[in-house]
Amino acid sequence: MSERRPFHRPQPRHWWAHKPYLAYTVRELSGVAVAVYGAILLAGLICLWRGPEAYAVYRRILSSDAAFAVHLVLLAAMLWHVLTWFQILPKTMPKLILRGRPVPQRQVTAIALLVAMVCSAALLVVVVAIGVTS
Amino acid sequence: MSDATIPSKSIELRVLRYRPASDREPVLVSYRVAYSDDMSVLQALQSIKDTQDGSLSFRWSCRMAVCGSCGMMINGEPKLACNTFVRDLAPDAVIIEPLQNFPIERDLVVTVGDFVKKIESIYPYIIPKVAKPVEDGAHLQTPAQMAAYESFSDCINCMLCYAACPQFGANPDFIGPGAMALLQRYNGDSRDGGRQFRLDQIHGEDGVWACTAVGICSEVCPKQVDPANAVNQNKTNSALDFFLHYVQPRSQP
Ligand code: SF4
Ligand code: FES
Numbered sequence A: 001m002s003e004r005r006p007f008h009r010p011q012p013r014h015w016w017a018h019k020p021y022l023a024y025t026v027r028e029l030s031g032v033a034v035a036v037y038g039a040i041l042l043a044g045l046i047c048l049w050r051g052p053e054a055y056a057v058y059r060r061i062l063s064s065d066a067a068f069a070v071h072l073v074l075l076a077a078m079l080w081h082v083l084t085w086f087q088i089l090p091k092t093m094p095k096l097i098l099r100g101r102p103v104p105q106r107q108v109t110a111i112a113l114l115v116a117m118v119c120s121a122a123l124l125v126v127v128v129a130i131g132v133t134s
Numbered sequence B: 001m002s003d004a005t006i007p008s009k010s011i012e013l014r015v016l017r018y019r020p021a022s023d024r025e026p027v028l029v030s031y032r033v034a035y036s037d038d039m040s041v042l043q044a045l046q047s048i049k050d051t052q053d054g055s056l057s058f059r060w061s062c063r064m065a066v067c068g069s070c071g072m073m074i075n076g077e078p079k080l081a082c083n084t085f086v087r088d089l090a091p092d093a094v095i096i097e098p099l100q101n102f103p104i105e106r107d108l109v110v111t112v113g114d115f116v117k118k119i120e121s122i123y124p125y126i127i128p129k130v131a132k133p134v135e136d137g138a139h140l141q142t143p144a145q146m147a148a149y150e151s152f153s154d155c156i157n158c159m160l161c162y163a164a165c166p167q168f169g170a171n172p173d174f175i176g177p178g179a180m181a182l183l184q185r186y187n188g189d190s191r192d193g194g195r196q197f198r199l200d201q202i203h204g205e206d207g208v209w210a211c212t213a214v215g216i217c218s219e220v221c222p223k224q225v226d227p228a229n230a231v232n233q234n235k236t237n238s239a240l241d242f243f244l245h246y247v248q249p250r251s252q253p
Helices: A022-050 A052-062 A065-092 A105-133 B041-051 B113-121 B143-147 B150-154 B166-170 B176-187 B195-199 B216-220 B227-244
Strands: B009-017 B027-035 B071-074 B077-080 B094-097 B104-106
Touching: A022 A052, A022 A065, A065 A105, A065 B227, B009 B041, B027 B041, B041 B094, B077 B216, B113 B176, B150 B176, B176 B195, B176 B227, B195 B227, B216 B227
Parallel strands: B009 B094
Antiparallel strands: B009 B027, B071 B077, B071 B094
């Protein structure tokens, strides 16, 4: 007679709150911050569309200390999101083979980060230039 | 015998035991073992089995991180017991449990049937692109072509990656990291022509799309297989294939 009676152990309910999964949880939450920032920008566009008064209100809200603090937090979350996003990038693509050897994943992340930083800086220069000349 | 091999210190091992005939549920049982600096956790368990309780059950074979049989949770982390040294865990008590996310058969032995079925489901062999009679010689491959899949061929089916995967913990039907590593081992092989058959197995919620890129599977892998890379690059392949399947006719192997 078989004695088999497999026991099913449930996975710990709060696995996402503990190491080593916590880094993953923070990464996913930083995605929420990106969405929130997108919503703030969208609100600005809608105010712009509704007319000068609405846009003035939007600007007044943005210049408050609270809005400044929120933006600092969002910036930090955004930077973290960018960093972790590029850390995952090499996981999502086939191995890059150069001269018969796989390119180390850290190198892929570093190059992608560099390109992102250069593009962001270039965009900033363009925006500032437009602001100064108009 | 050098000093390092003479047991001079002792350590407490708390082993999660489950004897289906008598235990309603698993219980931690404590053992004290004398250890030397070169003793692995597997050897510590063997010493318990030899001198304290012969009914303690666990799997092992090679004792050198090759066969993949001795995976278990050591202080909450999925590890190979033969590859983990007692000296690195001492002096605190060590908690040893069966692999997380798998049904427990007995003590540290878990059910592997579903995992084996997943491996079988992805055609774990080369399906030659072009039929080539033996007399025509071998299918040649350059070092670069081999490098494209080599790490994935190092998988030893130890299932540590499954024990680390919260998505597998939530959905036992998820194909999972290990089977995907094997899939990529063949799909990435320049001699293979079975890519389509394998991709057909991994669409949908039990396929690659159950993965949310947690990534701990690759961190716990004792062979640096990087199963997270195998899963995530196949999300792109699966998505492309989804659109292509409207324009391409299909056949079965
Ligand atoms: S991918 Fe690594 S952790 Fe997963 S089964 Fe293979 S060897 Fe083990
Ligand atoms: S006994 Fe073979 S991998 Fe540990």
